[in-house]
Amino acid sequence: MKALLPLGEKTLLQHVLDRMAHQVDQLYLSVEVPVAEFNRYPLEQVADPEPGSNGPLGGLLASLQRTASEGRAWLLLAPCDAPLLPLDLACRLQACAGQDAADIAVVRYASRLQPTFSLWNTSVLPEIERAVFKEGMAGFMQFLARKHHAVLDWRSTGANPFFNINDPAALEQAARMIESAERITREE
Numbered sequence: 001m002k003a004l005l006p007l008g009e010k011t012l013l014q015h016v017l018d019r020m021a022h023q024v025d026q027l028y029l030s031v032e033v034p035v036a037e038f039n040r041y042p043l044e045q046v047a048d049p050e051p052g053s054n055g056p057l058g059g060l061l062a063s064l065q066r067t068a069s070e071g072r073a074w075l076l077l078a079p080c081d082a083p084l085l086p087l088d089l090a091c092r093l094q095a096c097a098g099q100d101a102a103d104i105a106v107v108r109y110a111s112r113l114q115p116t117f118s119l120w121n122t123s124v125l126p127e128i129e130r131a132v133f134k135e136g137m138a139g140f141m142q143f144l145a146r147k148h149h150a151v152l153d154w155r156s157t158g159a160n161p162f163f164n165i166n167d168p169a170a171l172e173q174a175a176r177m178i179e180s181a182e183r184i185t186r187e188e
Helices: 012-023 036-040 055-069 089-099 122-134 140-144 168-187
Strands: 028-031 044-047 074-077 104-109 112-121 150-154
Touching (some): 055 140, 122 140
């Protein structure tokens, strides 16, 4: 499981949890099916509505349903393989959504939409349910293509805060990026 890969003294997942914890009231882990390996983390595993068939949109659907069931209006989405995600992601996406009167706000970085770094209002639940269960839609981009959403253009100021790990070389690169950031912090 990629989320449990070591990056320095922590797993990828722990890096993300540490960066998300102060930005949200409740943390969830979207999973296809719950697994025991994640039980050591202080978060609820939210299973896909139909394991193996709903793609990322199914995971979003299940997480939005859980968010709504707790009376919360917004869900901040971030992948578990992005250990450098911004510490102010939630507030910036919330401001962007508010300025555009949108139920969804998505980061755009280096001219590319980054839908796994986004903020979703539970009001879009009926549309996502229809897209997943009636239309068989699985991906974010297809859904966003037809739904109004705010776009937060994130300026590049050094290391890519939306860098994600997809192979061993990227894991090594992330380790160097984190080490460099920690060194700069110590020197300041």
